Amino acid sequence: MKAAVYRRYGPPDVLQIEDVEEPVPKDNEVLVRIVATTVCAADWRLRKADPFFIRFMNGLWRPKKIPTLGMEFAGKVESVGKAVTHFAIGDEVFGATGFKFGAYAEYVCVPEGRTLAIKPDNITHEEAAAVWFGGISALHFLRKAKIQAGQKVLIYGASGSVGTFAVQLAKHFGAQVTGVCSAANLDLVKSLGADEVIDYTRDDFSKAGRIYDIVLDTVGKSGFRRSMKSLKRGGFYVLVAGSLWSSWFGGMWAAATGAGKVVSGIASGGPEAQTFLKGLIEVGKLRTVIDRCYPLEQIAEAHRYVEAGHKKGNVIVNIPRR
Numbered sequence: 001m002k003a004a005v006y007r008r009y010g011p012p013d014v015l016q017i018e019d020v021e022e023p024v025p026k027d028n029e030v031l032v033r034i035v036a037t038t039v040c041a042a043d044w045r046l047r048k049a050d051p052f053f054i055r056f057m058n059g060l061w062r063p064k065k066i067p068t069l070g071m072e073f074a075g076k077v078e079s080v081g082k083a084v085t086h087f088a089i090g091d092e093v094f095g096a097t098g099f100k101f102g103a104y105a106e107y108v109c110v111p112e113g114r115t116l117a118i119k120p121d122n123i124t125h126e127e128a129a130a131v132w133f134g135g136i137s138a139l140h141f142l143r144k145a146k147i148q149a150g151q152k153v154l155i156y157g158a159s160g161s162v163g164t165f166a167v168q169l170a171k172h173f174g175a176q177v178t179g180v181c182s183a184a185n186l187d188l189v190k191s192l193g194a195d196e197v198i199d200y201t202r203d204d205f206s207k208a209g210r211i212y213d214i215v216l217d218t219v220g221k222s223g224f225r226r227s228m229k230s231l232k233r234g235g236f237y238v239l240v241a242g243s244l245w246s247s248w249f250g251g252m253w254a255a256a257t258g259a260g261k262v263v264s265g266i267a268s269g270g271p272e273a274q275t276f277l278k279g280l281i282e283v284g285k286l287r288t289v290i291d292r293c294y295p296l297e298q299i300a301e302a303h304r305y306v307e308a309g310h311k312k313g314n315v316i317v318n319i320p321r322r
């Protein structure tokens with residue numbers, strides 16, 4: 001089968017299309033023919049080993065454990081292992097390979113029961129492929145912040161993959177949402193339900209005198225001081241992305257003084273979270289924002305675009321059927 005493979009860490013051009021062996025499902029696995037996958041932040045970070053510690057998990061000098069990137073996908077079940085009970089050949093599915101990656105390929109094997117579900121009928125494979133990374137992350141962090149109806153929530157970086165899902169989910173939980181993004185994305189963020197939008201290129205959210213129960217930063221650029229200044233005493237400052245300084249030392253200071261609670265770490269989610277998001281998609285309360293779609297052959301271009309840090313929502317990679 002065709003797959004995008006990288007044999008050394010580096011710029012997008014290290015990604016090359018190669019013929020590799022097709023995977024064979026184990027007894028508890030489902031073989032999925034991938035229709036669409038995405039380029040998410042984890043993909044380009046792994047490709048260039050940024051931050052450096054990635055080398056300790058994926059090979060010090062070159063990528064050894066994970067030669068094919070791609071964390072999330074949508075596609076069709078091609079075959080199933082002997083012990084699989086919930087999926088059948090031909091089912092349309094969506095899910096994640098998680099930290100095993102491997103979705104930049106025609107086929108992938110996924111165990112049933114954790115990160116695979118039947119695709120909602122009312123969305124395309126492209127839309128379904130991008131639900132996992134942004135949607136599960138946004139849900140994980142909003143739940144960590146114990147979001148409640150009526151709260152005031154600021155989403156900093158509201159136009160990216162995590163941000164677009166976070167705005168919609170925070171609205172679903174009944175919060176009053178302020179989204180921070182650049183002028184080009186104000187209409188998009190409003191269309192996702194934000195009650196108020198702030199253009200970060202023009203206005204400093206911390207100078208408006210508003211106080212939030214939750215400040216959720218998806219890009220690590222809200223600034224510790226500015227965010228604490230805008231946070232209700234005892235509120236949650238959530239760093240989906242951000243510096244270790246802010247999350248560790250800032251977190252200790254905020255806890256010691258009672259100023260707030262700093263939440264960071266790695267998002268996780270399982271069948272319950274996926275079913276929750278799927279339910280919202282099916283009733284039209286959650287949608288995937290798609291910026292661009294690239295064919296697998298243009299994977300390097302797709303990585304270049306995403307790494308620049310200004311995509312709107314999600315970038316999709318289509319895997320053509322041979």
Ligand SMILES: NC(=O)c1ccc[n+]([C@@H]2O[C@H](COP(=O)([O-])OP(=O)(O)OC[C@H]3O[C@@H](n4cnc5c(N)ncnc54)[C@H](OP(=O)(O)O)[C@@H]3O)[C@@H](O)[C@H]2O)c1
Pocket residue numbers: 040041042133134137156157158159160161162163180181182183184185200218219221239240241264265266267268306309310311312313
């Ligand atoms: N901890 C975890 O488990 C976890 C999970 C998921 C993601 N992450 C991390 O979270 C980060 C975001 O992921 P993502 O996929 O949502 O990113 P993304 O989609 O690439 O984010 C792009 C968006 O960020 C906005 N942006 C860039 N600079 C900004 C700034 N200074 N202020 C406000 N917005 C700005 C851009 O808007 P403009 O074009 O308008 O600037 C763009 O729409 C990544 O670093 C990722 O590694 C962590």
